[in-house]
Amino acid sequence: MTSGDWVNETLYAEWGQRFLVKRELARVKSEFQDILVFESHGHGRVMMLDGVVQITEADEFVYQEMLAHVPLLAHGAARRVLIIGAGDGGVLKRVLQHRTVEHATMVEIDGEVIRLAKEHLPGIGGDAWTDPRARVIVGDGIDHVRQAEPGSYDVVIVDSTDPIGVGEVLFTDEFYANCARLLTDRGLVVNQCGVPFMQADELRETSQRRAKAFPDVFAYVAAVPTYVGGFMTLGWAAKDADCRRVPVEEIRRRADVAGVLETTRYWTPEVHHAAFELPPYISMHLPRG
Incomplete structure (x- = not known):
């Protein structure tokens, strides 16, 4: 791939977006997925996994701030945080x-994502990689939540791919039950649930699964430009x-x-x-009650 080429996202079969490439930075086939990092003309550096945009330098702040600050400030006294995925460090x-x-413990299954993010997207993780409060584990998040002691975390943040391929196991009944077990009495978990205008099944099905383990199940939204299709839930x-x-x-x-x-933008x-405060086309996919 050279300057002037276009990269097409492959998330949806009949609709999508594309980026004009300034230069390719890395193309790696890891044990788990195909990873592409390139510099674009309009969005800075971009990381794609299996043909799907995961992060761009231009708008990563939207997703990262909402995924992290909302649960921590809603809890109000979170001291121990578990992050599953999120290998870019944001x-x-x-x-x-x-x-x-x-x-803060971060468990990312694909060490290549961490390596490439540190090398090519250093501003996204910043100094977090060397913060003494951080523990970064290259390993299976499913095993970590299975083995974690009851009440060992206050908040769990799941930043995964969609429930296909390597990310599928992070959307199961067992996973959410284990999250409930390892959380303290006021604990909570948040996870990306896709763009409901295009991925309503993902929001509906994962909400039903979470409702088996937690009494309060809902969703909130963020407008991330490169997660095309409207609000991300x-x-x-x-x-x-x-x-x-x-x-x-x-x-x-x-x-x-x-x-x-x-600190926020x-x-x-x-x-x-x-x-x-959700529009009806989103809230209709949440459990009633």
């Missing part, structure tokens, strides 16, 4: 921006429904204490609160 960086977090499963109903001013106070108010206390 979620880890945002979690560690919370000075109230004492330990982030699945929410909590032991305490009050975590979803924290007033804006309390979220602001918690963000100030955590030290993240001045998308997340605000108001955006946090509004993200749970």
Whole structure:
């Protein structure tokens, strides 16, 4: 692939997006997936896994901020955080921006994703890789949640591919049951659930599975330009429904204490609160009750 070539995303068979390539940076076939990293003209550097855009330098902040800050500030006292996937380091960086977090464990199955992100997308993870509060494990997230001690984490953040291929096992009944077991009494888990305008089945089916293990199941939204098709949904499963109903001013106070108010480009206390106000075409796919 050379300058001037186009890269077509292959997520949907009949619709999609493409990028004009400035230069190819890496093309690797790992044990788990095909990884492509290239520099684009409009979105900075881009990482694709199996032909699907995972992250671009231009808009990664939207997804990463909403995936990390919303659960941590909704919980309000999260000290121990488990991140499954997220090998680019962006979620880890945002979690560690919370000075109230004492330990953050990241489990990524594909070490090549971490290696290539450090080499070609260094700004996304930043200093998170060397933060003493971080533990980065190249391994199977499923095994980690099976073996984790009960009550060993306050928040679980799942940043995976869609429920096909290597990411499929992160959307099962067993996985969510184990998440519930390893979480503390007010613990919660969030995970990406796709773009519901195009992937409604993903939101509906994963919500039904989460509802078997958690009393409060919902979703919230973020507008990520390169996740084409409208709002991206982030699945929410909590032991305490009050975590979803924290007033804006309390979220602001918690963000100030955590030290993240001045770090964000998308997340605000108001955006946090509004993200749970879902249009009917999305909320119709959530469990009733």
